[in-house]
Amino acid sequence: MSGSLWLKEESAGLDTLPVVPRRRPSWAAADPVDELTTRLQDVIAAAVHPDEIAAILESDGMTDDHIRLTYGREDSFALAEDLYARVERRFPEPDGPPTDPWHTGIGGCLLRGLVFALPGLAYVLGAPLLAGPPGVLGLPVGTVPLLAGAVTGWVWNQALSHRAYSWLGLGDRAAAARTLLRGAPAGALIGALVALAAAAGPGEWGGAVFAAGQAVYLGAATVLLVLDREKALLGALAPLIAGTPAAYWLDLPHPARAALLGTSLALAIALAGRELLPGTVPTGERGRAAPRLTASVPYGLFGLGTGGLVLYAAIGDVVAGGAGASAAGASVAGPTAVALTLSMGPAEWLLHRFRSESLAGLRASTSSRAFRRATAATLALCLTVYLAVLLALAVTGTLLWPGAPDIGGIRLASLLLIGTVLWAALLLQSFGAVLSAAVVCGAAAGAQTVVLVTGSGDPRPAGAAVAGAAAVVLAVLGGVLLGQATAHRT
Known part of the structure; x- marks a missing residue:
């Protein structure tokens, strides 16, 4: 009996030895992970990080419960890491040249920058119509109504543009036109009412009327820009472009200045109306699910923040004495504001x-570390080029602007920091x-408001510090987002 017990124990020990791998019998069920690897082989091979594969699995509707039951892995990330390890990195060449949805010509972008900045000539042309003693906070009279109307218009029209673009993205141009037809007049009315309500006294009413016209122009310009009619908008601004040099050299009388302003406004309204007339856009399908209204709210807030930063940069010119404290509207038409707007x-x-370039780097990189290095280098290059362009525009504007302050010192630091904030914010928005x-x-614009209202003396050092802090925060957020390969997939 003892011998048989020994044999039984020995055989049990033999059973515990490692099993020699054997080919799966033909009648055995296929490994579901192998099947998934075969099905997604090209996608897995082109991935530079397992998270890309996990995102694809989740987009296919694979829940963690399904993955545990079907593939025996804990979640989508564990399954993605297994798939990533099974397939060698390779990037299948497309049949034709690789598509680049982000390719665009520089001419169209420069044209948009022009039509963003040229309306600032209206402040220069109309300044003598609104001249008077300093108003609230020592700013030129009429500045508060102008700022109130401008900020309201930026908030409303940014949100309106996003909603219209959302319809265009769905292929429904008719719905986008209807959105603009309802939203642009409503925004003009709201902006005008806000400007009139902000008029603090008799000396502010000229600025309030000017701001009401500004609100109407912003609504018309939004229609033309969303519908890709930049050239038409540039034509509407022709009276301003032609009249501003004459105003400098010939000292145009007030009626002539008002006529030039009114002509540009009337042209913008007429051109926008022509785009929205019945019959100018195709009839869209009724009943299509509309984009969520709440999705456009962040874009309105974005317009508020970025617009406020540009305004406070221009107010810095007024504090420095470069824009002329006796001219109403100078706070929104200084050389700094013009440089920032043109740089857009x-x-x-x-x-x-x-x-x-990020898409190209995504195709060429074979590891997540290599992709992050390529992305960081491209980001640094693009930001450096933008700041160089902004500096060139600011130097040119300073040389051409009568009585502009020197570009050095705190003004230069503020300009470059605000430019960094604006470009980084636009980059995050694009992602x-x-x-x-x-x-x-x-938050940065709000902090600068507090500094301006409660502070005394030159608010520019505090403004530069606020812009620097905002730039650091945006850099951290950008580093976290842009370092993920999945964020760059289109």
């Missing part, structure tokens, strides 16, 4: 360039992180 054209092109960008820019 190159900024838009550089954003497209960054997205395009869908508009709410984060809006919160940071809004």
Whole structure:
């Protein structure tokens, strides 16, 4: 009996030895992970990080419970890591040249930058119509109604543009036109009422009337820009472009200045109306699910924050005495504001360039570390080019602007920091992180408001510090977002 017991124990010990791998019998069920690897082989091979594969699995509707039951892995990330390890990295060449949805010509972007900045000539042309003693906070008279109307218009029209673009993205141009037809007049009315309500006394009414016209122009310009009619908008601004040099050299009388302003406004309204007339757009399908209204709110807040930063940069010119404290509206038409606004054209092109180079880096990188290095280098190059363009515009504007302050010192630091904030915020917005960008820019604009209202003396050092802090926060947010390969997939 003892011998048989020994044999039984020995045989049990033999059973515990490692099993020699054997080929799976033909009648055995296939490994579901092998089947999934075969099905997604090209996608897995092109991934530079397992998270890309996990995102694809989740987009296919694979829940963690399904993955545990079907594939025996804990969740989508564990399954993605297994799939990533099974397939060698390779990047199948497309049949034709690789598509680049972010490619765009620089001409169109520069044209948009022009039509963003040229309306500032209205403040220069109309300043003598509104001249008077300093008003609230020592700013030129009429500044508060102008700022109130401008900020209201930026908030409303940014949100309106996003909603209209959402319809265009769905292929429904008729719905986009209907949105603009209802939203643009409503925004003009709200902006005008806010400007009139902000008029604090008799000396402010001229600025309030000017701001009401500004609100109407912003609504018309929004229609033309959303519908890709930049050239038409440039034509509407022709009276301003032609009249501003004459106003400097010939000292135009007030009726002539008012006529030039009114002509440009009337042209913008007429051109926008022509785009929205019945019959000018195709009839869209009724009953299509509409984009969520709440999705456009962050874009309105983004317009509030970025617009406020540009305004406070221009107020810095007024504090420095460069824009002329006796001219109403100078706080929104200083050389700094013009440089920042003109730079939006190159900024838009550089954003497209960054997205395009990121896609190229995604195709060429064989590891997540290599991709992050390539992305960081491209980001640094694009930001450097943008700041160089902004500096060139500011230097040119300072040389041409009568009585402009020197470009050096605190003014230069503020300009470059605000430019960094604006470009970084636009970059985050292009990747869908508009709410984060809006919160940071809004907080910076709010902090500068507090400094302006409660402080005394030169508010520019505190403003530069606020802009620097905002730039650091946006850099951290951008580093977290842009370092993920999945964020760059289109």
